[in-house]
Amino acid sequence: MKISGVVTLRAPGGRVWTGLTDPAVLLATIPGCERLEPAGPGSCRFAARAKIASIEGSYTGEVSVSQQHEPSSFVLTVNGAGAPGAVSASVQVRLAETAGGSTELSYDADAVIGGLIAGVGRRVLCSAARRIADDFVSSVDDVLAGSAIAGNAIAGTGMVSPPPAERAAEPPAEPEAALVPATPVPAAIAVPAAVSVAAAAPSIAVPVPAAVSSIAAPVADIQVPAAFARGVLVGAASALAGVALAGLIERRAR
């Protein structure tokens, strides 16, 4: 099944690209994300919770990024599974500057769903996925627009990330320490101040901090920081945990 959407974010494209690469942002905005850690070149392992209709549960899996064309597009591949079911999806993400200095983010997802979650009906899955995706992107929009990260509860974690002002004030050596729940995120995900949320990122071409690029053992041609890949893909993964299926429901119903 395919779902797609277009959302306009207030921040310009470069800041969006940057924001999407900032794990602090991502952990504050991805609905239901509980954990993420590097798993190899261009990929991450994630753990997230999602609720579709009355089926609530945890999913774990892997996401990876490919076909990147900074700053305008990339493809995510997600594979996740949990008690409620399994998700396998491929998402094309595009960023485009608009005339007013905003950014238009469009996503096209193609997903296959199996397990219990496949039984809720295509429209429920579609609708739920779209809602999660929209929640995520609008949270990112809020954060980038300067709204406090405080008050942005992390779905499923019960934790609230501190406001951006605090984060800009201190060297964010371990910014995620305040954000990350019980399961610690490896320090490798620490992001240098250069990619802090509060900083304006006038250009799209954000230099990849060496510290970050060394963390995730990025694929040589990846321009996007591994953290970006991880973060965005984790967000998409939890978003797509509810993405509607194509033929799997039919096949399962035999």
Added chain:
Amino acid sequence: MSSLFGARVQRVEDDRLVRGHGAYLDDLGPDSLAAAFVRSPHAHARITDIDVSGALDVPGLVAIYTYEDLPARLAEPLPLLIPHPALTHGRTPYPLANGEVNHVGEAIAMVVAADRYLAEDAADLIDVSYEPLPAVVGLDAARAAVHLVHEDVPGNRAANEVQEHGDTAAAIAAARHVLELDLEIERSASTPLEGRGVLARWDEQSQHLVMWTSTQTSTGVRAAVAAKLGLDLTQVDVITPDVGGGFGVKIVHPWPEEVLVPWAARLLGRPVKFTEDRREHFIASAHERGQQHHVSVGYDDEGRILGLDVRFWHDNGAYVPYGLIVPIVTSTQLLGPYKPAAYRVEFDSLYTNTVLVTPYRGAGRPQGCFVMERTMDAIAAALGLDRTAVRERNFIQPAEMPYDHGLIFQDGRPLIYDSGDYPALLTKIKDLVGWDKFAPLKEAASAEGRRIGIGLACYVEGTGVGPYEGGHVVVETSGKVKVATGLTSQGQGHQTMLAQLVADELGVPIADVEVVTGDTRRFGYAVGTFASRTAVMSGSAVTLAARKAKEKALRVAADAMEVAAADLEITGGMVQVKGDPDSGISLGTVAVLSNPLRYAFDDAAKAATQFAGGGDMSKPPVAPDDEPGIEGRAYFSPVRSTFASGIHAAIVETDPDTAEITILRYCVVHDCGLLINPQIVEGQIHGGVAQGVGGALYERMAYDEEGQLVNASFMDFLMPYVSEVPREVEIDHLETPSPLNPLGIKGAGEAGVIPGAAALAAAIEDAEGIPVRSMPISPSELFELRRAHGQETR
């Protein structure tokens, strides 16, 4: 023990049901998820979007399904159950609408949730966008075909059929007298006390589906569900629980809910239940009866019909899953007890954007009877002859039986009346109602300023329709007799009637006989309950099965008692030498003896174990052509239907000012062959008469021109109360045995309703002196008729 055949045995079902120990569909499956449906509010529309986002937050929501979720077999239209060569443009619905809806009430989405309240909450929050299309409502609009219900059905015509014997046009042309009449009957609906319901439970481990559904055919539903879900027949069992009335609407299968609910149960791994509410029954089940007729009849000076030409238009609603049964029954049963020299009938079955039409008690006969009987009365009026005299002259005489009309009946077989004595019926009804003594009563009433009138109507009903039914009888070692037949019960007293037959045949007390109907686990080959067929079909089958069991019992007993089987009889559950009660052994003991055991499970069983003694050591314990146990299984399949008949007469009073119609007397003479249980037959007649009164005076489906059913509740759809039905229905019986089954019986289920509208119309016409050509007729309509005929109101 005297025979139970013909006895007024108290119904065995009633104690349990009256005490509230019935188990109807909604009593079952308390742990199941609940299904509710989003249904079309438009009579004809394209669906442009279905937005479920508003429903996502309803607690306990489990799933929402639309057409796109359906697997291949379910994504096809539902089966067209009864194909017919004349049905050239048959259309059936999809289980969930596929982009287009064709009547108010058509299912668009199925919601499954923790309970029905939550499911309905979710359904209410689903936002469907429509592009309304022009709706075709009523026969006039369907015939004009300015708009089409289905784009690929020209003229809205699903079918056109002609049947004829003789040269009718020539006969009418040559006749001395010719009359033309237009007659119309409105839609009504079965309206059982209990609506439809389905419960399904899928067991993943055994890969087995069990369904309960309030249906008239368990085997029909099982076959359809197995086909639609891609399961083997043995993977599916269907059980009909206690059913609160069917009257025809529950013979249709599979309803969309009957395939969607088991599909969801399997998909979700949880039991799922659906029970419809009253509004749903009005807009999402089935209606019946709307027809327009044009009659052209040529007759002689005595009122004998030389040529009868009937052209009619049948409103079949948006779809025709049940094929053309209703108009075919009208076509053939319109003839009643008469033998017109030439007869031609032609009908168009037309689509409208309204609920689909399937048989309702009578199944097309009430319309046919109305047409024929009004025509007879019109002939009598034209010639100034007594209405019974004209009928008498047209009767098929007993000596002419079997009588072949040269037409094909609804069972696909020739329309041949096997037996009946119509002149005798007429004599009885005239006696019962006092036909010849009415004139002075009418004058006396008139002198008091009252208007009373008398009318009568005759009918013939093809009953015991095939192809077959089966029965199984087994005697347990306790002496209890267990009977099973595959068709279903909706409150007719089958368990009593069938127990009477088996108890009689086997010679056991009726209290020891237990009958199960409509459970595929107990009996897998069956057709269903409709067309007044249970007594004829299942009655004959269980009788034959009981005979087999009895034969076996006598043989085993004869062996054990060392006497000839011919010298034995079974009475009161004891097998004894004829006339010698002390010699008897119980039937239960015989059952023990019939099953050679290695292991004794109780004291009685010891007698059958290998060291118990006796037995011929040179022969095997079970002979090569034999089986253990006392059982019989038999099927009954008649060569054609058997024809019941009857006449109703009514005396009504109409109020000169308010036009209110009161039934003063209602008389029934009926012939359903031999009677198994006269009390049950009378109950059937009473119920049928009540429905006949409803159809004559109250019931109609009021559709507006947009296809909205404006009276879809009991506030506005009028059904007769006890106060509207005659307090006493006077009944007399005639019994002309049927030669087509071993019991000599005919069906009795529908007889009560068939001539109701015709008899009451005739009585009202007699009281008013105004022709009554359409039914139902309410006081307002009678008032208007009076005005139209220039009568003054006082």
